[in-house]
Amino acid sequence: MADDGLWSIGELAGHAGVTVKTVRFYSDRGLLPEAARSAGGHRRYGPDALDRLRLIRSLRALDLPVPDVGRVLDRQDALEDVIAGQLREVGSRLAALRWREAALGLLRDCAPEERADRLRLIGAVSAPPDTAALARFWRRWLPARLPARVVSAVLEQAVPQPPADPTPAQVLAFARLHAFVSGDCVGTERGQPAAHRPDGGYRPEVLYDGLGETYALASSELRSRRPPHEGEALDSFVSAYACAGGTRDTPTFRRRLSDQLAADPRIDHYWQLAAELSGPSAPTAGAAHDWLRAALDIQVARQAA
Template sequence: MSSDAMLSIGELAEHAGVTVKTVRFYSDRGLLPEAVRSVGGHRRYGPEALDRLRLIRSLRTLDLPVPDVGRILDQEDALEDVIAEQLRELGSRLAALRWQEAALHLLQDCTPEERAERLRLIGAMSAPPNTAALARFWRRWLPPRLPSRLVSAIIEQAVPQLPEGPTPAQALAFARLHAFVSAPCVGTDRGQPAAHRSDGGYRPAVLYDGLGEAYALASPELRAHRPPREGEALDCFVSAYARSCGMRDTPTFRHRLSAQLVADPRIDHYWQLTAEVSGPSEPTPGAAHDWLCAALEAQTVRSAD
């Protein structure tokens, strides 16, 4: 290559519309290799350096880190991977900012007395928030020795998906939900339903398999705002309890089960807050359970008349 075709660092900077300091920065990091050095030791660049420098500028305008720019320059197929990574990171940052905005509105639109509590709730969560504490709660609260695939399915249904753009009310509901599951003694074996205790003759794995099916059958009823009633969902619900303790579904069993479910400890606060976080479009397992319990109670009251 003739010396006439070479560009000095100043000429390259002028053609690209950047400073000499910028060209030197990229050169020192290996993104813009120099072709030769002059007799006086000055950098000289070939014509291809101008296109490469313009590409670097375009990539840096997208706020891509210098190492990622180097990957793109060195590997022909790296651009798509880098873009995908950046989009994921940007999505996470935007979600965090939306949660931060909702939290700020919570603090702005409240009384001084409410502000102290809200600051405490917000300060107890990670930024951005996540549902790890809720998953831990369910792993503690569920009966021991459930199959892992069943535990995973229950947690997937019970733990709400966090909205990317929460309203202040959703942010407050999740902060309260996080505080609830993080409270001492929540999720231990104290105060759990009778069916959790294998010493009572129950087989929890059989029960929870059946309950998942019953809740799925009840969900369309809740979406349609139908009152609790007899039908396939209730029969599946009762059958799950009967099979889990090796008994038959009889009127006597239904009466006894209804009384047991009324007396069982509940975690209504969890489900109320979960519904506030998720919104009204999808019934929670807790709402389905309540609907089925009400249907069973109504049936047993009618049969007793």
């Protein structure tokens, strides 16, 4: 250290255990301000530069980008935000790696004749995957002009989230689900359930408001492995259709509803793949709908007998 109490760039580098090039790099980017310049124009640093340089190295060891390091140095309260952002980024990277690992395992363990098809399916999905294509499918499937809150509630129930640590089978299920919704799926008016059609007399927003709670009741029955039966869930299901159609819940209405639902187009393949992705502990809305339909059919058949 010179008589003025300042260090040269080489002295600072030696005390910190880094190269002169490293000190110059951080100085040039404004992270390590110099205290003065020598008569020859060389950089001079005060003793506090050593602590600042060590802090910079600690932050960089966590792989923080240089701009984030600058934010932390300028504002002490910025560290919490930077850490939170880095944790999100690391989580996303880990999710991508887990997805890739499961996808590679799927390709490794399949029969050679299946490999090309599975590679095509997997290649169409990002890692980690997102559910934008699934959400678009449901926006096409749902009746037009539903309130945003109703659409949001339906998407929450109908769009399965990819697991954070997927198995190879779940990777395949999601890839097939993505291919299904990205293809030429049923989505025209002729392929819609009767309750979606403008001339059907239904108020779809009322129907879907009621179905959300109804599916939750049926899902509880499914998790308990109870067979379809009469009760609160079925009554809530029928009431949702009756209220949406502006009519009363009567035995005649239940018979008509049973016939209508039997004739509605189905997307069983979607729900099958969604179930493979979510697992048995999380019944899909499709499984809940099928349970309720079966309960209604049983009741109608019993009354007819």
